Amino acid sequence: MSLERDLVSPDAEGDEQAIESALRPKRLAEFIGQGRVREQLSLVLESAVRRERSPDHVLMSGAPGLGKTTLAMIVAAELGAPLRLTSGPALERAGDLAAILSTLSEGEVLFVDEIHRMARPAEEMLYLAMEDFRVDIVVGKGPGATAIPLEIAPFTLVGATTRAGLLPAPLRDRFGFVAHMDFYEVAELEQVLRRSARLLSLDLPPESGTEIARRSRGTPRIANRLLRRVRDFAEVRAGGVITVEVASAALDLYEVDGEGLDRLDRAVLGALMRKFGGGPVGLSTLAVAVGEEPETVEVVAEPFLVRQGLLARTPRGRVATAAAWAHLGLTPPPAAFGAHPVLFEDPSAGT
Numbered sequence: 020m021s022l023e024r025d026l027v028s029p030d031a032e033g034d035e036q037a038i039e040s041a042l043r044p045k046r047l048a049e050f051i052g053q054g055r056v057r058e059q060l061s062l063v064l065e066s067a068v069r070r071e072r073s074p075d076h077v078l079m080s081g082a083p084g085l086g087k088t089t090l091a092m093i094v095a096a097e098l099g100a101p102l103r104l105t106s107g108p109a110l111e112r113a114g115d116l117a118a119i120l121s122t123l124s125e126g127e128v129l130f131v132d133e134i135h136r137m138a139r140p141a142e143e144m145l146y147l148a149m150e151d152f153r154v155d156i157v158v159g160k161g162p163g164a165t166a167i168p169l170e171i172a173p174f175t176l177v178g179a180t181t182r183a184g185l186l187p188a189p190l191r192d193r194f195g196f197v198a199h200m201d202f203y204e205v206a207e208l209e210q211v212l213r214r215s216a217r218l219l220s221l222d223l224p225p226e227s228g229t230e231i232a233r234r235s236r237g238t239p240r241i242a243n244r245l246l247r248r249v250r251d252f253a254e255v256r257a258g259g260v261i262t263v264e265v266a267s268a269a270l271d272l273y274e275v276d277g278e279g280l281d282r283l284d285r286a287v288l289g290a291l292m293r294k295f296g297g298g299p300v301g302l303s304t305l306a307v308a309v310g311e312e313p314e315t316v317e318v319v320a321e322p323f324l325v326r327q328g329l330l331a332r333t334p335r336g337r338v339a340t341a342a343a344w345a346h347l348g349l350t351p352p353p354a355a356f357g358a359h360p361v362l363f364e365d366p367s368a369g370t
C-alpha cells in the first residue's frame with residue numbers, strides 16, 4: 020500500500036513542472052532566503068565573471084523542493100552561459116557522459132541532477148573531466164585496450180543531490196563550492212508566497228500567507244502547491260476570497276496539519292509510536308510499516324521531523340521524541356524514554 024501524497028509530496032510531478040518553471044526566480048536577486056548560500060554563490064559567480072573564467076564547480080545539497088534546480092538555472096543566467104541538463108540516472112554508461120561532455124561549448128554550465136545516482140564508470144570519467152577538462156575514451160578490450168585522451172571545453176559542473184552523504188569523497192572534493200540548502204523560515208516562505216500570488220494574479224492577504232507558510236514544511240515547492248490548493252478552495256467555496264479561515268479550512272481538508280506535517284509524516288510517527296512503542300526501530304522496518312521506500316522516508320519525511328524535534332536518529336534506530344507523542348496526542352508507554360537515557364537526560368548531569 021502506498022499513501023496518496025500528490026499534494027504533500029515534495030517532488031514535482033506531471034503538470035506541476037510547467038507551473039513550477041513559471042514560478043521559478045530567474046536571477047539571484049529574485050531568489051528568496053538561503054542568505055548565506057546566496058551571498059557565497061554571488062561571490063563565486065561575480066569573481067568568475069570579472070576574471071572572464073568559468074567558476075569552480077558547484078554542488079547543491081538539500082532536501083527536495085528547496086530550490087536546487089532553480090539555483091542551477093540561476094548560475095547559468097548569472098554567467099550568461101548556456102545550460103545543459105541531465106541527471107545521474109541518465110548517465111548509466113561512461114559513453115552517455117562522454118557524448119555530453121564532448122559537445123559542450125566553452126563556458127557552458129552542465130547541470131547534473133541527482134548526481135549521487137550516477138553509475139560508477141561515468142563517475143570516474145567525470146573526475147577527470149572536472150579536473151583536467153579531458154576525458155579518456157577507452158578503445159578495445161583487455162590488455163590491448165588503449166585510452167585516447169579527448170580535450171573538452173572548460174565548463175562548469177553544477178551538481179544537485181538530496182543525499183550529499185552518498186557522494187564518493189573523490190567526487191565531492193572536486194567541487195570548489197558546496198551550497199548546503201536548508202529548510203526555509205516561515206517569513207521567507209511568506210515572501211515566496213507573496214511573489215507567487217503576484218505572478219498568479221491572486222489576492223493573498225498577509226495573514227493568509229502566514230497561515231500557508233506555517234504549514235509548508237519549510238519548503239517553497241510545498242508552499243506554492245498549497246497556495247494553488249487554497250486558491251481552488253477559495254474559488255469554489257468562498258467566492259475567490261482567501262481569508263485566513265478559508266486558507267485554514269482548505270489546508271485542513273488536504274490533511275496538512277498546523278505544524279505542516281503531512282500524511283507521510285504522521286504515518287511515520289504513528290507507526291513508530293503505535294507499532295514500535297516509540298522505537299528504536301530500523302529505517303527499513305519503519306518504511307515497510309508505512310508502505311514506502313526507505314529512501315522516501317529518509318529523504319522526504321525524516322529531515323523535517325528531525326528538524327521539528329519530533330524524531331531522533333540514534334545508532335540503534337529511529338526514536339519518537341516526547342514532542343512527537345504530544346503532537347499526535349498519544350501517551351507514551353512508561354518505559355519509553357527511560358530506555359533511551361542518552362536522548363532525554365541532561366548531558367551535563369554526569370554519568
Ligand SMILES: Nc1ncnc2c1ncn2[C@@H]1O[C@H](COP(=O)(O)OP(=O)(O)OP(=O)(O)O)[C@@H](O)[C@H]1O
Pocket residue numbers: 029030031038039040042043044049050051052082083084085086087088089090181211239240243
Ligand atoms: N528561494 C526561492 N524563492 C522562490 N521560489 C523558490 C525558491 N526556491 C524554490 N522555489 C520554488 O520552488 C519550486 C521547487 O524548486 P526546485 O525545483 O528548484 O527544487 P529542487 O531543490 O530542485 O527540488 P528536487 O530535489 O525535487 O529537484 C520552484 O518551482 C520554485 O518556484
Ligand SMILES: [Mg+2]
Pocket residue numbers: 087088089132179
Ligand atoms: Mg530539482
